Amino acid sequence: MDLLKLLFSNKVFRFIVIGITIYLASFFIYSKATRGARANQFVTKAGDIVFKPAHAVFGKPNRSESFEERGAEGGTFGEAGDLQNAPSIGALNVEQRMISPNIDVSGLVDFESKADIFSKIGGRLEKIFVQEGEEVSLGQKVFQVESLQMELELMKQQATLEASRSQARLAKEKWEKAKMNVYGLLQEKEKSEAIYEKVKEELEKARATFFALEEVYKVGGLSKEEFEIAKLGLTTKETALGVAKRDNEIRSIGLTDEDIVQNGYVLPRSKEEKLNLFKEINTKIERAEYEAMEGVCRSHEAQVNSTKTMLKEVIVYSPMKGVVAKKYKSEGELLGGASGNQAVLTIININKVYAVFNITETESTILKKGMRVDFFADVFPDIKFSGKVTLVSPLVDQKAHTVEVRAIVENVGRKLKPGMFIRANIVLGNPTPTILLPSIALLANEGDKSSVFIFKEGRCYSTEVKVGKKYGNDIEILQGLQQNDVVLLEKLSQLRDGMPVTPSFSR
Structure with missing residues (x-):
């Protein structure tokens, strides 16, 4: 410990340790960065020189150099040797298929027709x-409503109708009798006119006689008493004329030509037509009474018919064939x-059903009535159903910007x-040449761009x-491949541009 402290206290020793540490750290970073076959050639050669001492201690990194570099450096295998030892990779020969343009969409099954049955x-x-x-089936009984109360009401209405009909008949008879009385009134009028x-004639004669007696009375040939008697007789005749006149006027009411004109009729020429008009004029009240009773009868009859019609609705029948x-x-x-x-019941017809989908606005401009729709139901994954488009809605959903499509299907x-x-495939037109590749052959990039490895001249x-x-x-595949191109399918992460491979056509 004392020795280490002594050594680290020396600045030169510390610089040497730090330098060696930085060198080794740089070596390990360089080794990791140059393991791939696509490492920069200049960086790799420079690193091999700089880190040659480290290579001697730790060994070179496990790099897969490109076949061109190995050939240039005089590797173990030449070009012919590389091709002979090229790995076998699964491959596919590109071919165009006749594919109909179509869209895949999900949707639901809907009934063709439905009826909610009410009472x-x-x-x-x-x-x-x-x-x-x-x-x-169509017209089959489905349910019945209790009808006793309505039947009792019908009996009451029918009794009322019969009573009103009797009153109407009575009013009609009164009207007919009134019309017959008009003929008698005309006879009375003619009689009063004759009277x-x-x-009037008797009065004229009485006046002439009185005037003669008056002259005789003036010359004294007639006594005053006789003159007064003659004068009283004239007065009596005048009074009788007034009474006869008033009686004639009374009996002429409604039976004169003026009455015909005042009631808005044209004065007829024949006596029979005039008689009919007099009947019309003089029986207005009776006629009105009869017409009023007829109206009451019609009202009661309408009630009876209405109740009878409603009684027919007691039993309700199916308006359609269905379930x-x-x-x-x-x-x-x-x-x-x-x-x-x-509603009491709901009946639907499912002999035919609608396949209902929502497609984009753009697709709706291509889709037309009559186009075929193939689809699968999730519960029947192995059964393919088909139908024909019957409706492309003229309305666009403002939120989703989709259009509803309905296709009729024989169920x-x-x-x-x-x-x-259901999941559907809607055919949009006639088949066109199309290139299809398995998804495993593509390396995803961005958007609709991808890349594939193709085999050409052994590489x-x-x-x-x-x-x-x-x-x-x-x-x-819309762009980038042509008929008869060979596309590799396996070990794509291990392939590099220019790498020799042997295609294996197992598909």
Whole structure:
């Protein structure tokens, strides 16, 4: 310990120890940095000279030099020897395949058609004829609502209707009788007119007689008493004429030509037409009463027909062929009618179903109706289903910028059920020549750029390629390769540009 303290107290010794430590640390860093075959040639040669003493103690680093360097330095093997001893690497001969442009997308199965079955009338749910999962045909009975209350209401309405009909018949008879009375009124009018004319003539005669007697009275040929009697007789005739006139006027109300004109009719020429118009004018009240009762009858009849129609809705029938997907009500529950009431049953048709997907805006411009859609359901991974596009939605989802696509599918065996998750491949056009490589042949770079090793003239060379879509374990090559190029598939991390290899075509 004293000796070490003595040595470290010497500055020269300390500088020597620090220098050796830095030298050895630099040697180990250099050795680690130059282990790869791609180490810089100038740095490697300079390092070998500088660290030659360290090499003598610790040995040279395990480096794989490029075959060109080894040849230049006079290595153990020449070029012919390198090629003869080149490692065997799995390889693939590039070939173009006819691939249809397509897109891969996930989606769901949806039913083709669905019907929620409601009751149009209120009442207690008396009977449900079907169960969930049961197949139903078009027009099949599915449930029935209790009808007793409605039948009693119908009986009451029918009785009311019969009463109103009787009243209407009575009103009609009164109207007909009133029309018949018009003929009698005309006869009375004519009679009063005749009486008036007769009284008028008698008055004229009485006046003539009175005037003659008056002249005789003036010359003294007639006593005053006789004159007063003659004057009283004239007055009586005048009074009788006034009474006859008033009676004629009363009996003429509604039976004159003026009445026809005042009621908005054209004065007819024939006597029969005039008689019919007089009947119309003089039976307005009776006619109105009859029409009012007829309106009441129609109202009651409408109520009866409405109740009869609603009674037909007591039994509800399936509007479509399908399967009962859900039952929401149980027998005995009270239904409030179609307005705001929950459905009793839901029936769906799954003989055909829709495969529903969402694709990008760009893809939607290519996709057209009638294009084929192939897809697999997760629950049936080995069964391939196919359908045809029936709808490319005209609307774009503003948040996801996608477009909904629907394809109709024949649901053979009803394997597909609404809500199933599916993965689809939508064919966008006719097959085109396409280069596909296994994913294991690519060294990933950035974006859509990758690189592969190709075999050429006994050696391998790294080549950059542009990749496209994936097809299972294969990937599309858009640029960088040509037909009949040989691509290496194995030990890619060990390959270097210009390295001799022997391709092995096991695929």
